[in-house]
Amino acid sequence: MIDGTWWLLIIIAVIAVLWLIASKRGDKAATGKTGTPPSNDALQKTAALIEKAFAHYRVTRRANHLLITEQDKKVAMITIDKKIPVGERLLGDVAVINYHSAPSKAELKKILV
Helix, strand or coil: CCCHHHHHHHHHHHHHHHHHHHHHHHHHHHHCCCCCCCCCHHHHHHHHHHHHHCCCCEEEECCCEEEEEECCEEEEEEEECCCCCCEEEEECCEEEEEECCCCCHHHHHHHHC
């Protein structure tokens, strides 16, 4: 028969193994399967287009939007979100524009020029 000490060691070992498995799975679920946080490719594409086509504007990338500035003055904020209707609204003096996908150069020219 197994003594109480051995049962205690077996239970602690099983708990330790289960805790290690749970902590490894938790890390993968928090950051995605590749180990990097998910990114919004449409925002990256829009930022690259603005930097290339409109060189005098500065683009600052945030988690869910792009902030467009010209000579340290905020000009526009661009979001790409399918849950919000496409359109434009004002937040103070700054135009907040939402798209469902990456805008074209012609669409950006309307708001930035």
